[in-house]
Amino acid sequence: MAKNKKFPYLVGSKWTAQQKTWGWRHFEVVNRKNQGKWVFAELVASCDKNVRFWINAQQLKDTDLWQPGWKPLKEL
Numbered sequence: 001m002a003k004n005k006k007f008p009y010l011v012g013s014k015w016t017a018q019q020k021t022w023g024w025r026h027f028e029v030v031n032r033k034n035q036g037k038w039v040f041a042e043l044v045a046s047c048d049k050n051v052r053f054w055i056n057a058q059q060l061k062d063t064d065l066w067q068p069g070w071k072p073l074k075e076l
Contacts, residue, residue, distance in 0.1 A: 006057070007041075010041055014069055014070050018076060023048075023051070024046070028044055039058070040055065
């Protein structure tokens with residue numbers, strides 16, 4: 001039996017950072033990378049495509065750091 005893929009809907013998902021990250025709050029996952037037991041996500045700022053970085057996808061589950069979807073400031 002095949003193992004379940006971790007974070008199957010990661011690419012294309014949208015996220016709001018609780019604190020400004022590289023000057024922005026809204027990001028989209030454009031790529032994923034599996035390294036052993038770890039899954040990494042490449043995030044790109046929605047307003048500045050030059051702002052891109054990789055994070056451990058597990059961090060996206062931490063609601064103190066990230067919220068799923070693009071949220072307005074008043075909802076944070």
